Amino acid sequence: xxxxxxxxxxxxxxxxxxxxxxxxxxxxxxxxxxxxxxxxxxxxxxxxxxxxxxxxxxxxxxxxxxxxxxxxxxxxxxxxxxxxxxxxx
Numbered sequence: 001x002x003x004x005x006x007x008x009x010x011x012x013x014x015x016x017x018x019x020x021x022x023x024x025x026x027x028x029x030x031x032x033x034x035x036x037x038x039x040x041x042x043x044x045x046x047x048x049x050x051x052x053x054x055x056x057x058x059x060x061x062x063x064x065x066x067x068x069x070x071x072x073x074x075x076x077x078x079x080x081x082x083x084x085x086x087x088x089x
Contacts, residue, residue: 002026007037011044015083052080 002010010019010027019027031038055077058068 001033002030004030004034004037007031007034008040011037011041015044015048048080048083051076055080 007027007030010023013019013023014027031041055073058073059077
């Protein structure tokens, strides 16, 4: 069984790319027995969804409404678009 540290790494990786079968199986087995890592996965998914919602809202606002430079908003949007699945698997 993998450690919580490895599970948190896999949870984070799953937000950026699909996990390999071995990684998914190891993470799934760990999550079956670790409520702390299940909570971490839920929190990571919530933060990701909140960031995406913020970007969507920012795109609806008139230019110059926010203090965030357009280049920074673009980098954030591109990083979120590169992400993996919503459920973290």
